[in-house]
Amino acid sequence: MTRADLHPMISRSAFRLMAAGALVAATLALGGCGVRLDMHVQPKYTPLRESNFFSDHRSARPLVEGTVARGQLEADTYLYTGMINGKPGTDFPFPVTEQVMERGRERFNVYCAPCHGRTGDGNGIVVQRGFKAPPSYHIDRLRNAPVGHFYDVISNGFGAMADYSSQIPVKDRWAIIAYIRALQFSQDAKASDLPPGTKISSNPPNVNLPGSEPHDITPDGITPTNVAGGNVAK
Amino acid sequence: MWGCMRAVGQWMASYMAQIFHRSANTIAKASIIAAILLIGGLLWAGLELQRSPYYTYAGVARSQPVPFSHLHHVSGVGLDCRYCHTSVETSGFAGIPPTKTCMNCHSQIWTNAPMLAPVRESYRTGKSLIWTRVDNLPDFVYFDHSIHINKGIGCNTCHGPVDKMPLTYAYASMQMEWCLNCHRDPGKYLRPHRVKEDPKDPHTMDDQVFNMTYQQPTAEHPVVLPDGQSFTSQDALGAYLVKVKHVRSVRDITSCSTCHR
Numbered sequence: 230m231t232r233a234d235l236h237p238m239i240s241r242s243a244f245r246l247m248a249a250g251a252l253v254a255a256t257l258a259l260g261g262c263g264v265r266l267d268m269h270v271q272p273k274y275t276p277l278r279e280s281n282f283f284s285d286h287r288s289a290r291p292l293v294e295g296t297v298a299r300g301q302l303e304a305d306t307y308l309y310t311g312m313i314n315g316k317p318g319t320d321f322p323f324p325v326t327e328q329v330m331e332r333g334r335e336r337f338n339v340y341c342a343p344c345h346g347r348t349g350d351g352n353g354i355v356v357q358r359g360f361k362a363p364p365s366y367h368i369d370r371l372r373n374a375p376v377g378h379f380y381d382v383i384s385n386g387f388g389a390m391a392d393y394s395s396q397i398p399v400k401d402r403w404a405i406i407a408y409i410r411a412l413q414f415s416q417d418a419k420a421s422d423l424p425p426g427t428k429i430s431s432n433p434p435n436v437n438l439p440g441s442e443p444h445d446i447t448p449d450g451i452t453p454t455n456v457a458g459g460n461v462a463k
Numbered sequence: 464m465w466g467c468m469r470a471v472g473q474w475m476a477s478y479m480a481q482i483f484h485r486s487a488n489t490i491a492k493a494s495i496i497a498a499i500l501l502i503g504g505l506l507w508a509g510l511e512l513q514r515s516p517y518y519t520y521a522g523v524a525r526s527q528p529v530p531f532s533h534l535h536h537v538s539g540v541g542l543d544c545r546y547c548h549t550s551v552e553t554s555g556f557a558g559i560p561p562t563k564t565c566m567n568c569h570s571q572i573w574t575n576a577p578m579l580a581p582v583r584e585s586y587r588t589g590k591s592l593i594w595t596r597v598d599n600l601p602d603f604v605y606f607d608h609s610i611h612i613n614k615g616i617g618c619n620t621c622h623g624p625v626d627k628m629p630l631t632y633a634y635a636s637m638q639m640e641w642c643l644n645c646h647r648d649p650g651k652y653l654r655p656h657r658v659k660e661d662p663k664d665p666h667t668m669d670d671q672v673f674n675m676t677y678q679q680p681t682a683e684h685p686v687v688l689p690d691g692q693s694f695t696s697q698d699a700l701g702a703y704l705v706k707v708k709h710v711r712s713v714r715d716i717t718s719c720s721t722c723h724r
Contacts, residue, residue, distance in 0.1 A: 268601070268603045269603070271602040275602065285589075285590070334668070339543040340546060343542055347665070354540050354541055355540065355568050355572070358540070360568060360571045361571055391566065391567045391570070395549075395561065
């Protein structure tokens, strides 16, 4: 089509303007439809992206046995095992400061409290839902257990409890143990352990712990059909 | 505009005999307006479409190999986000838990539930469960969870009421205008990690970034920091946190290369 075909009255510059407008409109239309996605989905692996190269379709590869990353040589064996000559150690591998204790409390409440309870009585919400109850920390056996024993249990599991080595970094495990010691002390403290003049309320506060909210549902209540949209009624 | 058109018409009329009916004037004017409205409307519709859940999937629950319920695990059981998303504080990727994390509890609870058969199968064989991502950024966007968590952006600020989701859906569009909405005014959603502890509310013992019930400060419900400082408005709290958390300037965090690197 030439300019003359359209209309003799339309000038050359007007025709150019129209042509440019049509081109812009076409580009917008194509772009808006997402025709070009090669920058959107680049041929690279983001974390846990599926791979067609490996037979198990995992781009995240397991380490070759015996691999030690730079800076991750676990040379300080007590820090990493809690054991001395095969026996659980009785000391912390680093000084327990207030910060360590704070960290320990936070991590305990995240990873341990679901089963062991926030006070360590072994009656956390998961236990109330049917998991085998762990022993309370406030029994003589565990009050007297060396810290290395707790480290070993966190790292390797014990009985029904799975190991938490992939969820809790090494130093956090020790921080948690420090907090367990504080919990044990808190439940076994005598009035003489308190600063002079401290009064103890005879009515402990009524605490509404997380996990006791009313809108809980059992797995049997959920099917993909009744939750098709995002705005699902409870 | 009309004057101009009339001039053009008179100019055209001077060359040719009158071949159009008088109503052609109105039709010509109306069709120009209609064309502008049509093109404008189409552009508007296109822009709205690419912001809509049809394109962004915001608010649309996705089907998954196992109908995992955050409602049950967070509101019901009270698990912290980090129990499963372990790397959220230290890496760019929040982390999808391995099947073993599910089995920490489900080795003993709901051991025969048919719904959990794929989980048991995955644990037995070592084959991955293939989940459908609900929040996905384009590959040309760099995003890091840890910096947002450590500066004090709450999980539910971006991910919405995950603790109320039976099946998980993306809360936000995750489009650039949505990111910039906050990067242009970073104080407006910042939270303190620690608040003054209230023995009656165990949430005050926890990190507020992960507290799904956190409320921004108001005159009735101020946010009190551990050192006793009390804030009654998000403006004041946000400005304070921007300073003490050393949040980079708006100029820095709206720079192209912050997210497109």
